[in-house]
Amino acid sequence: MAKTPKLEARIFLMETRFQKMARREGGVARNDAIERAAVEIEKAEPGFYEWLDDGLRKLKRLIAEARPADSSWVEAANTHSRQLCETAGTLGFQLLSFIANSLCDVLDSIESGGNCNMESIACHIDALNLARQKSYRRLTPEQVPELTEGLRRIVERI
Amino acid sequence: MPNSARSQRSAATSPKMNLRDLVILVADASSYMSMLIHSMLRGFGANKVCEVRSSIQVLQVLSAQRVDILLCDARLPSLGGLKLTRAIRGKVDNEHRTIPIVIMSTDSSEMMIKQARDAGANMVIAKPLSPASLYDRLSWVAFHPRKFVDTATYFGPDRRFKIEGYPNGIGRRKGDKLIEVAEESGPALAQGDIDSLFSSVRTGLD
Numbered sequence: 001m002a003k004t005p006k007l008e009a010r011i012f013l014m015e016t017r018f019q020k021m022a023r024r025e026g027g028v029a030r031n032d033a034i035e036r037a038a039v040e041i042e043k044a045e046p047g048f049y050e051w052l053d054d055g056l057r058k059l060k061r062l063i064a065e066a067r068p069a070d071s072s073w074v075e076a077a078n079t080h081s082r083q084l085c086e087t088a089g090t091l092g093f094q095l096l097s098f099i100a101n102s103l104c105d106v107l108d109s110i111e112s113g114g115n116c117n118m119e120s121i122a123c124h125i126d127a128l129n130l131a132r133q134k135s136y137r138r139l140t141p142e143q144v145p146e147l148t149e150g151l152r153r154i155v156e157r158i
Numbered sequence: 159m160p161n162s163a164r165s166q167r168s169a170a171t172s173p174k175m176n177l178r179d180l181v182i183l184v185a186d187a188s189s190y191m192s193m194l195i196h197s198m199l200r201g202f203g204a205n206k207v208c209e210v211r212s213s214i215q216v217l218q219v220l221s222a223q224r225v226d227i228l229l230c231d232a233r234l235p236s237l238g239g240l241k242l243t244r245a246i247r248g249k250v251d252n253e254h255r256t257i258p259i260v261i262m263s264t265d266s267s268e269m270m271i272k273q274a275r276d277a278g279a280n281m282v283i284a285k286p287l288s289p290a291s292l293y294d295r296l297s298w299v300a301f302h303p304r305k306f307v308d309t310a311t312y313f314g315p316d317r318r319f320k321i322e323g324y325p326n327g328i329g330r331r332k333g334d335k336l337i338e339v340a341e342e343s344g345p346a347l348a349q350g351d352i353d354s355l356f357s358s359v360r361t362g363l364d
Contacts, residue, residue, distance in 0.1 A: 034201075037292075083188040090288070
């Protein structure tokens with residue numbers, strides 16, 4: 001059997017400009033940086049609801065116009081729900097993030113050839129609408145066990 | 159030592175990261191997510207943050223101006239963050255070939271982490287992000303420069319390293335473990351060791 005040729009490797013130390021500059025005097029200490037970042041995020045939060053409503057509208061439209069023969073809507077819907085999951089999670093809206101992530105699981109399954117069950121998608125959209133309401137926004141998935149379990153069962157069945 | 163005392167001591171001795179005048183390129187298709195990352199970076203002291211929505215725009219910015227670090231979503235259209243990383247690392251005459259690249263990903267499965275590592279990414283941050291997770295990983299890239307490896311099949315940060323917590327113990331979590339990695343006998347590292355390493359980095363998140 002022929003021997004695998006030995007790979008030649010060049011290994012060198014590379015200190016980038018980022019590394020040099022980030023270590024300069026005058027930096028921000030970790031705790032201060034995190035506190036300041038939290039304040040900056042808070043300032044951005046009011047725009048979230050508008051963004052969320054727009055995203056939900058787009059999702060609903062995509063799903064309403066979905067045709068079984070054309071699967072392009074699945075990818076677009078998946079992109080919207082993934083962005084919703086990431087953004088809601090980053091802002092600390094755990095329930096919204098959980099539901100959006102569960103919807104991604106459903107859409108991932110459809111994308112990889114699984115059964116396209118529109119009812120399971122509609123359940124997720126309803127759940128997102130519920131979690132968007134003021135009284136639900138700051139809840140965690142554990143605080144609404146019936147909803148959480150219901151969505152888990154839907155995902156398990158697909 | 160009680161946790162609060164340890165955290166106070168760590169905060170007092172932790173290196174301060176200075177992001178002022180560093181050009182940070184944030185590549186994410188979501189304008190809102192991108193704005194949140196920008197907000198966090200501003201809180202960290204960054205004043206030169208660029209936002210782009212696609213891999214084509216990343217390449218355009220890289221060819222037009224100096225960029226010091228790239229924060230890139232794994233699903234960035236149209237190439238995706240990993241292909242884009244390979245493209246940046248693979249182009250021999252590219253002045254940004256060694257730029258630190260941090261991949262942000264909702265998918266933190268082992269397979270994805272392996273692929274990011276093999277594409278030449280410096281670090282993977284799990285989404286959703288928190289200011290603490292982002293600060294700790296940027297700080298890790300800043301204060302732990304890694305050697306670069308150039309072979310016929312790979313160009314990127316040395317994949318053989320072990321994590322001993324973030325600088326001065328900052329960011330270290332109860333579940334973090336020291337990882338022993340393979341002997342430095344060649345450019346390749348046993349897959350299992352690298353996977354453990356990245357798993358450890360991920361589970362160290364808040």
